Structure formats: structure tokens, C-alpha cells
Amino acid sequence: MKKNLRDMRPVYVVGIGLHRYQRLSETPYVTLGLTAVRQALADAALEWRSVESAYTGTVLIGMAASRPMLRYLGATGIPMAQVENASASGSTAFRQACIDVASGLTDVSLAVGVDKPGPFAMAPGKARMRDLAGSRLVPFTHFALLAQEYMTRYGVSAQQIGMVAVKNNRNGANNPYAQRQKARTLEEVMAGPAISGSLTRLQCCPIGEGAAAVIVASDDAIAQLGIDRNRAVRVIASVTKTEQIYRGAKNFDAELTRETVEQAYREAGIGPGDLDLMELHDAFTIEELLYVEAMGLCAPGKAAGAIAAGEFDIGGRCAVSASGGLLAMGHPIGPTGAGQIAEITRQLRGEAGVRQQPNAKTGLAHMVGVGAVCVAHILRKGA
Amino acid sequence: MPNRTAVHPELYSPDLADNPSLNGGKCRACGYVFFPPQRYGCESCGAPPEKLEAVQLAGRGTLHSYATVHLYMGKDIEAPFTIGLIVLDDGPAISSTLTNRTDEGLAIGDRMKSVLVAASTDQEGNETVELRFAKAGAGK
Numbered sequence: 001m002k003k004n005l006r007d008m009r010p011v012y013v014v015g016i017g018l019h020r021y022q023r024l025s026e027t028p029y030v031t032l033g034l035t036a037v038r039q040a041l042a043d044a045a046l047e048w049r050s051v052e053s054a055y056t057g058t059v060l061i062g063m064a065a066s067r068p069m070l071r072y073l074g075a076t077g078i079p080m081a082q083v084e085n086a087s088a089s090g091s092t093a094f095r096q097a098c099i100d101v102a103s104g105l106t107d108v109s110l111a112v113g114v115d116k117p118g119p120f121a122m123a124p125g126k127a128r129m130r131d132l133a134g135s136r137l138v139p140f141t142h143f144a145l146l147a148q149e150y151m152t153r154y155g156v157s158a159q160q161i162g163m164v165a166v167k168n169n170r171n172g173a174n175n176p177y178a179q180r181q182k183a184r185t186l187e188e189v190m191a192g193p194a195i196s197g198s199l200t201r202l203q204c205c206p207i208g209e210g211a212a213a214v215i216v217a218s219d220d221a222i223a224q225l226g227i228d229r230n231r232a233v234r235v236i237a238s239v240t241k242t243e244q245i246y247r248g249a250k251n252f253d254a255e256l257t258r259e260t261v262e263q264a265y266r267e268a269g270i271g272p273g274d275l276d277l278m279e280l281h282d283a284f285t286i287e288e289l290l291y292v293e294a295m296g297l298c299a300p301g302k303a304a305g306a307i308a309a310g311e312f313d314i315g316g317r318c319a320v321s322a323s324g325g326l327l328a329m330g331h332p333i334g335p336t337g338a339g340q341i342a343e344i345t346r347q348l349r350g351e352a353g354v355r356q357q358p359n360a361k362t363g364l365a366h367m368v369g370v371g372a373v374c375v376a377h378i379l380r381k382g383a
Numbered sequence: 384m385p386n387r388t389a390v391h392p393e394l395y396s397p398d399l400a401d402n403p404s405l406n407g408g409k410c411r412a413c414g415y416v417f418f419p420p421q422r423y424g425c426e427s428c429g430a431p432p433e434k435l436e437a438v439q440l441a442g443r444g445t446l447h448s449y450a451t452v453h454l455y456m457g458k459d460i461e462a463p464f465t466i467g468l469i470v471l472d473d474g475p476a477i478s479s480t481l482t483n484r485t486d487e488g489l490a491i492g493d494r495m496k497s498v499l500v501a502a503s504t505d506q507e508g509n510e511t512v513e514l515r516f517a518k519a520g521a522g523k
């Protein structure tokens with residue numbers, strides 16, 4: 001019979017680590033990744049030799065990235081694999097680590113995301129499919145089209161959409177790991193430069209370098225390795241889906257998120273009202289409005305009003321992208337999804353400092369990848 | 384006599400300048416109509432390539448959204464230009480460059496039609512054309 005994550009052994013996040021997301025530098029990816037992994041090991045108070053499998057979420061740094069990085073923690077012979085799922089690579093690496101522990105294949109597994117900007121080749125372009133718009137339709141224009149349609153349908157202004165960047169940059173200003181650590185006014189956000197449609201530069205996420213690591217463990221490991229149970233955060237749902245056929249101009253980004261997150265709620269046995277915080281795929285401001293509506297946090301067309309009312313601020317009913325999100329924390333691609341898990345874990349432990357969402361008990365991480373894939377995880381405080 | 388060639392001859396024919404049809408596809412098993420054409424298999428029901436047939440899609444539809452692109456790295460067109468998302472009368476939603484350089488005068492819900500516009504002309508007068516969409520005149 002089919003099982004979901006909750007029917008299997010409980011899985012807990014026990015260690016998190018990050019290397020700051022930043023503009024491309026001379027720092028080798030090995031340094032970025034090791035910084036995050038060592039921090040996660042220290043956070044969990046674990047030795048590297050306790051880790052029994054490792055997944056590296058990466059898109060841009062090239063073939064066979066794991067061992068040239070992880071060998072410097074001591075060669076232990078464990079299984080390693082690279083995970084590529086576009087922007088959802090880190091989320092997918094985390095899911096694979098969770099599956100290893102939940103199934104009993106391992107007691108302790110690592111998901112690490114690491115990337116540096118560089119040349120890349122997109123497989124979809126090699127499918128030998130041409131369309132009319134071709135390279136003139138890049139992601140920022142895809143989302144500019146969705147923004148225009150949203151504004152027209154609901155009577156929402158470009159400035160109201162721009163408020164997403166104001167909120168998330170305010171959060172990022174308090175995150176030492178964020179690429180953009182500066183609060184911005186709405187005037188600054190709207191000032192440009194204009195990119196596409198109503199989207200300005202500060203309404204598009206920065207692509208930089210960085211790393212994020214998450215260690216997951218079983219109950220057995222927590223007991224045997226002396227891991228602090230009070231700081232363990234349980235993973236209560238892990239769902240990934242791909243796009244289906246949506247007729248006409250139906251917004252497939254929102255539909256895919258709706259289906260994926262609905263299933264995650266079902267598996268976790270919760271509803272949108274139970275979420276205290278979420279990290280979502282806000283590569284472009286309009287996405288936050290579309291996704292919080294698709295996830296049932298407010299009615300269609302009401303997200304801009306909810307943001308203006310502070311409902312998604314830290315301290316509001318559900319803090320959305322307390323880390324700063326992709327817009328401010330940044331989007332180094334491979335690490336991004338793992339970094340979301342790190343932020344939610346920090347929040348559920350009550351260790352997020354000035355970014356702390358009060359009394360956070362349940363959080364959701366959501367990423368979308370080209371292709372189109374969607375990954376959602378729900379985490380809950382306490383073991 | 385100068386030649387006229389299409390940038391994407393697999394997507395449309397360069398013969399007709401005004402309102403050309405698009406080369407689409409249809410699944411004989413489930414009726415799914417799609418664009419651009421492909422011979423891999425039906426995205427909707429999974430029927431094999433033998434079940435797919437070529438169909439001409441009328442170059443007419445309704446504007447679902449639009450965005451003026453200000454930042455563009457490519458060399459085939461200069462920014463600003465405007466991309467439209469159009470739901471064809473035959474079903475599929477497609478993205479196309481519009482004849483309007485900016486979004487001035489455009490509104491969601493506008494009726495749109497295909498036109499061929501000259502993308503470039505060489506010294507002998509040979510023309511390269513590409514398909515874009517323009518607002519269809521009132522009453523058409």
C-alpha cells in the first residue's frame with residue numbers, strides 16, 4: 001500500500017548551516033559548501049562520520065560536485081548523489097534525505113545545496129521545440145504577464161505588488177545570510193530600472209552564490225547520538241508534483257502550487273490556518289500574491305490587501321518569507337530550497353532573533369522549478 | 384523577384400502577410416489541440432506520434448495579458464518590445480511578440496490577429512518575416 005512521509009518513521013531536522021548568499025566571488029564552491037555543512041554538524045553536535053548519506057542540490061557548478069567537496073570532512077564511503085531540479089534542487093535534495101531516514105535506509109542524512117553563477121545549458125531548449133516568442137520570453141516576462149493579468153482582474157496596482165519587495169527586503173535586512181540586507185521604501189522598489197511590464201529590478205530576485213545544509217535524523221539517532229531533542233523539528237509532509245495540462249490561459253504556476261500544497265496539508269493533517277510562517281518561491285513579487293492565494297491563506301485577489309494590513313509580516317498571522325525570501329535573501333538556485341528549511345527550523349526552535357515569528361509552531365517551505373515542478377514541505381516544532 | 388522567408392517556417396507559412404494561420408497539432412485519440420506542433424506524443428493522453436495530425440490554427444484570438452520588455456540581451460529585436468499572451472480561438476494559449484512596441488492602447492480582452500512583419504531585408508530585397516500579433520480592427 002502507498003504511504004506518505006507521516007506513515008513512515010518520523011524524520012527530524014537536527015542541524016542547519018548556511019554560507020551567506022552573495023554576489024559571485026573567487027570563493028571556491030568547496031568553501032561555500034563546507035562552511036554550511038560544518039555549521040550544520042556543529043548545530044546538531046554531530047560528527048561527520050555519523051552522516052550516512054548525502055545529497056547535493058546544485059544546478060550550475062557541473063558534474064560530480066559532491067565528493068570533491070565532502071571528502072574534506074573525512075572520507076567515510078557513504079552514498080552521495082547530485083540532485084538537479086532547477087530552482088527546486090535544494091528542496092528535492094532535502095526530500096531525498098528525508099526519504100532515506102523515513103524509510104530506515106539511514107539514521108542520519110545530509111542535504112546540502114551549493115552553487116555559483118556561471119554558464120548553463122537548459123535541457124528544455126534541446127527538446128527541439130520552437131515557439132513564437134522564443135528567447136524573448138524569459139522568466140521575468142512570464143511573471144510580468146501574470147502581474148498584468150492579476151492587476152487587471154482584481155484592480156490591484158503595480159505599487160501594491162511592489163509592497164511584497166518592501167516587506168521581504170525589510171526581513172532580509174535582519175538576516176546575516178541574505179544577499180540583499182537593506183530595507184527599501186516603496187519609492188526605491190518602484191524607481192526601477194524597469195525590467196519587464198510592471199516589474200522593476202528590486203521586484204526580481206538576485207542570483208548569487210552560497211550554500212545551505214540541513215541534517216535530518218531518526219528517533220533512534222536522536223537517542224543514540226545524544227542529539228538535543230528540544231531543538232529537533234519534525235518534517236510532517238513532503239510532497240512534490242509536476243504540472244498537468246491546464247486548458248486555455250489558466251495560470252499553471254498557481255494551479256501547480258494549489259495541488260501540491262493541498263496534498264501537503266492533507267498529509268500533514270493541517271489547513272492553511274495552522275501555518276505560523278512560510279518560505280515561498282518569490283523570485284518575482286507577483287508570485288507571493290499568487291501563491292498565498294493558491295495556498296488558501298486568503299481569498300483570490302485579496303493578497304495585496306492582506307500584505308498592506310501586515311498579515312504576512314513577522315508578528316502577523318502568518319509570516320511570509322521572514323528570511324527575506326528569494327527577493328532579499330537571494331536565489332543561488334541549488335541552495336535556495338535547503339535555505340528555506342534552515343530558516344523555518346530556526347524559527348520553529350525560537351532561535352531567529354530579531355526575525356522571530358512569535359510562537360511559531362508550524363511552517364511550510366515551497367519552491368517551484370522550471371519544468372514545471374513544485375515541492376512543498378511542512379515542518380512542526382517539537383519531537 | 385525577391386524571396387520572402389519566415390524566421391520560423393515550421394510554425395507558420397510566409398505566403399500570406401495578413402492573418403496567416405499557425406501550424407498546430409491535434410490528437411486524434413483525445414481531441415487535444417496544441418501549438419507549437421510536435422511529433423513526440425500527446426501531452427494530454429499520451430497517444431503516440433501516429434495519432435497526432437497537423438492542423439491549421441486560425442491566427443485569431445483574445446489578448447489574455449501583455450508585458451513590455453525593457454531589458455533584453457538578444458540581438459534579434461531591440462527593447463522595448465511587447466509580448467502578448469493570446470488565447471487562440473482554436474484553444475491553445477500562446478505567447479507572441481506584438482506589433483505594438485509598447486503596451487499603449489492595449490487592453491486585456493482585445494481581439495488579436497496574426498500578421499507577418501519584416502524582421503530584416505537584405506541588399507537584393509529578400510525579406511525575412513516573422514509572425515507577430517496585432518489588434519484586430521473593430522468589427523473583424
Ligand SMILES: [Zn+2]
Pocket residue numbers: 410411412413414415425426427428429430
Ligand atoms: Zn491525446
